[in-house]
Amino acid sequence: MDQSLLVFMTVAEKMNFTRAAEALHMTQPAVSQHIQSLESAMGTKLLERSNKYVRLNEAGEIVYRHGKEIAGLYASMQSLVNDLMNEASGTLAIGASYTFGEYALPHTIAYLQHHYPEIKPTITIGNTKEIAELVAGRQLDIGIIEGELQHGRLHVEPFAKDRMYIVASSAHPVLGGLEDVSIDFLRDQTWIVREEGSGTREATERMFSDIGLQSPATMEFGSTQIIKESVEAGLGITLLSHWAVRKEIKLGTLNRLTLKGQPVEREFSLVRIEDQLQTKALQVFLEILRAHRGLPELD
Template identity: 60%
Template sequence: MDQALFVFVAVVERGSFTRTAEELHMTQPAVSQYIAALERTSGAKLLERTNKYIRMTKAGEIVYHHAKEIIGLYARMQNLVDDLSQVASGGISIGASYTFGEYVLPHVIGRLRDRYPLIRPAITIGNTKEIAELITHHKIDVGIIEGEYEDKKLLIQPFAEDIMEVVVAENHRLHSESRATSKELQSETWIVRESGSGTREATDRLFAQLQLLPASVMEFGSTQIIKESVEAGLGITLLSQWAIRKETALGTLRTIPAEGTPVTRQFSLVTGVAPYHTKAAQLFIDLLQEGEWAAGKLLR
C-alpha cells in the first residue's frame, strides 16, 4: 500500500504534522515529504496549512475519502491472506439496524464468542439505510438490515423472519377490543421511527395497506424512546416482538390484534459483492445462516 496515503489520512485525522510524526514514529520532515509526494502524484494541493490549523482542500477531501476505502480494502486483503494459515481470530466489524442490533445481535455475539473466543467483534448500530451505506463504502465487514432494501452494489440475503404487531400501553382502551379496526387505528396518535429505518418502512407499508392517514404522527429516532412514549400513553406504535419482550413480560406494554397485522418482514445479511471474507466474517455469516436462524426460531 502507498505509505503516503496512510500518512495523509493520519495527518487529516490528527490535525497535526507533529502528532502524526510522534504516533507513526517518524520525523516531522518525513511526514512533510510524504504529503508533498502525494500532492505531486495527484497533481493538486491537498492541505492548507497555517500555524493554527490544517484544512483539506476540495482535492484533499476527495483523496481522503478514497484513501480511507483503499486502506480498509488493503487491511481486509491482508486479513484474508493471514487467515489461510491461522485459527479463527482477529477483528470483525458488524453493522446492524436497530431492532436486530439492540435486541438480537448481543445473543448472537455471545454464541460467536463462546465458539471462537479469539474473534473480536466491533458493533455499529444504525438504521437500514445507514448500514447499507457503510457496507458500500467498505467501512464494515458485515451488515444486518430489516425489511426491504435493494442495491445492485450489495449482496442482500434474507436469513430470518421477524413478526411485528401493534403495541399499546397496559391500560390503553384498544386493549379490550377483540380486534382493532382500521378506523380505530386511524384515530390514534402513532409514534413512528425516522425515514430510512426498517421499522418505519414496515409501518408505512401497514398504513398503505389499510389506507390509513393517522390523526397525529410523532417521529422519533430511537426504539427505546418510542417504547417509553407508548408506556406513557402518548400513542401507539408498530414494533417487532423482539423489541418488546421485556416490556410484555413485565406487563407495561401489550400487543393487540389489529386489522392488517401481524406484519412480517425479513432480517437480511448484507455484504459486498466480492466473493471473499475474512475467516472471522465467514464464521459469523455461517452462524447466522445455521438452520435454527433460517427457520425463524431466533433464540427460542
C-alpha cells in the same frame, strides 16, 4: 498500504495534525511531510487549514472516501493470507441496523466469542441505509439490515423473519384489555415513527399503505429506545419488532397489539459486496447466522 494515505486519513479523522501525530506515534513535521507528499501526488490541496481547524476540501473528501475502501481491501487481503495457515481468527467488522443490532446481535456475538475466541468482532449500529453504504464502501465486512434494499453493488440475502407489533402504553385509556384493534382506532392515534432510511420506518409506511391509513398524525424520533419511552409515557403508539419490546411486554409497561389478529412480518437480510472474498472469520459468522437464524429462541 501507502503510508502517506494512512497519515492523511488519520489527520482527516482527528481534524488536527498534533492529535494525528500522537495517534500515529510520529512527529508533527513528519505528518506534515506525508500530507505534502500526497497532495503533490494528487496535484491539488486536500485539506483546508487554519489555526483552529483542519478540514477536508472537496478533493480531500474524494481521497478520504476511496482511502477507506482501500484500507478495507488491504485488511481483507491480510486476513485472507493469514487464513491460509491459521484457524478462524482476526478482526471482523459487522454492521447492523438498530433492531437487529441492539436486540438480537448480542446473542450471536456471545455465541461466536464462546466458540471462536480468536475472532475479534467490531460492531457498528446504524439505520438500514447507513449500514448498506458502509458495506458498499468496504468499511464493513458484513451488514445485517431490516426490510428491503436495492443496491447495485450489494448482494442481499434474506435469512430470518421478524414479527412486528403495534405497541401502546399499558395505561392507554381506550384499550382496556384489547389485544386486537380496528383501523378506526389506529386512524385516531398519534404514531411515533423512526427517521427516513430506517427499516422500521419502511415497515410502518408499508403497513399504512396496506390498510389504507393515509397521513396519520406522526412524531419522528431517531432512536427505538426514545420511541419506547414515549409510548410508555402515553405520547402515542408505534410499530416495533418483537425483539425490541419483549422485555417491556413482560414487565407490563407496554401492550402488544395486532390488526385482524396478525403481526406485521418483514425479513432480516445479510448484505455484502457481490465479489467479496470471504475470510474464515466471516465464513464462520455467516454459518452461525444461517444455522441459528441470528436469533435466540422466541419467548
